[in-house]
Amino acid sequence: MATINKRFGATDGYIRVPGGSEIYIFGWVDLTGIPENEIFSYRGKAQLLGPLLEAKVGDEVYLTLTNLGMPVRPDLDDSHTIHWHGFPNQIPVWDGVPEASISVLVGRDFVYYYKPLAPGTYIYHCHFEPVEHIQMGMVGPLLVRPADYDPGNPAYKTAYGHGTGTEFDREYFIFLTELDTRAHQQIEAVQEYDWTDYKPDYWLNNGRSYPDTVEPSGALPYQPYSSLIRANSGDKVLLRFVNLGYQQHSIEILGVPLHVIGQDAQRPLGLNGENLSYRKNALYFAAGQTMDAIFTAPSAGTYPLFNRDYHKNVNAGTAPGGMVSEIQILAGSLPPQPGPGQ
Numbered sequence: 001m002a003t004i005n006k007r008f009g010a011t012d013g014y015i016r017v018p019g020g021s022e023i024y025i026f027g028w029v030d031l032t033g034i035p036e037n038e039i040f041s042y043r044g045k046a047q048l049l050g051p052l053l054e055a056k057v058g059d060e061v062y063l064t065l066t067n068l069g070m071p072v073r074p075d076l077d078d079s080h081t082i083h084w085h086g087f088p089n090q091i092p093v094w095d096g097v098p099e100a101s102i103s104v105l106v107g108r109d110f111v112y113y114y115k116p117l118a119p120g121t122y123i124y125h126c127h128f129e130p131v132e133h134i135q136m137g138m139v140g141p142l143l144v145r146p147a148d149y150d151p152g153n154p155a156y157k158t159a160y161g162h163g164t165g166t167e168f169d170r171e172y173f174i175f176l177t178e179l180d181t182r183a184h185q186q187i188e189a190v191q192e193y194d195w196t197d198y199k200p201d202y203w204l205n206n207g208r209s210y211p212d213t214v215e216p217s218g219a220l221p222y223q224p225y226s227s228l229i230r231a232n233s234g235d236k237v238l239l240r241f242v243n244l245g246y247q248q249h250s251i252e253i254l255g256v257p258l259h260v261i262g263q264d265a266q267r268p269l270g271l272n273g274e275n276l277s278y279r280k281n282a283l284y285f286a287a288g289q290t291m292d293a294i295f296t297a298p299s300a301g302t303y304p305l306f307n308r309d310y311h312k313n314v315n316a317g318t319a320p321g322g323m324v325s326e327i328q329i330l331a332g333s334l335p336p337q338p339g340p341g342q
């Protein structure tokens with residue numbers, strides 16, 4: 001068991017959508033290990049998605065949230081919080097729901113404490129004015145490893161623990177959100193937006209729209225995560241799906257069936273503990289859900305990953321775009337994966 005110390009800043013910034021436009025966002029920036037006198041230089045450098053938070057069952061996680069303020073909207077003195085979505089039995093003071101506890105003012109720090117109880121794929125997001133702050137980009141990926149996780153031992157490199165049939169060779173996040181650029185432009189221009197008018201024109205996979213989705217991880221300065229999936233033929237590939245958009249989504253990999261081994265950080269089990277994992281071609285996700293699915297990499301080639309609602313595979317009306325990504329299967333030349341999504 002380890003002690004994990006992290007520090008995230010909350011601020012604003014800009015991302016890029018295909019075609020060159022810059023879109024105003026709120027979001028997170030990783031301040032872990034940054035000297036105190038350099039914190040200020042991270043204002044306006046929010047990224048989409050937020051930094052990956054990774055822990056093991058039994059670890060003690062101390063996560064400091066620093067509210068850096070919004071340099072583009074200095075009039076907007078909103079507080080922020082961190083809500084670990086799906087954390088079982090979190091006590092209110094660290095649950096991030098501002099009405100039930102506290103929120104972090106501009107210029108202030110607050111330390112959240114977590115001791116993960118259950119492995120699986122989770123999400124964190126700001127819970128302050130969440131309809132606005134989540135759409136504006138205050139979301140991030142979070143994964144909890146089983147207590148016996150051992151990346152060096154194939155029988156213990158699992159999503160849900162030794163003996164659960166969840167062994168994998170490589171793992172990737174597929175984090176689904178949408179972007180209503182009119183809302184972002186209104187908020188940048190100090191205007192009210194009526195959220196009942198919500199109508200996204202970009203659909204994002206790991207904070208990017210195709211073809212940016214298949215660019216390498218470092219290619220876009222404030223959208224650090226590629227969703228290009230690479231594996232050797234025969235590898236077991238774990239996909240950690242998250243839907244933190246406001247719409248329902250359905251994702252399919254053409255010709256590659258998916259083995260669903262977890263939903264909302266729970267294995268699908270019967271009343272008597274029977275393994276109810278199942279195989280399916282197209283997976284459906286409601287808003288706020290996560291799902292873990294494993295596929296066995298087929299023969300070498302490129303396989304498309306796409307949204308079954310074809311109008312979401314576009315960028316502001318132009319196809320192809322949106323949630324599309326690619327699965328590139330190689331014959332066996334790919335070295336072991338250094339970390340999730342890499």
Ligand SMILES: [Cu+2]
Pocket residue numbers: 010079080081126127128133138
């Ligand atoms: Cu916020």
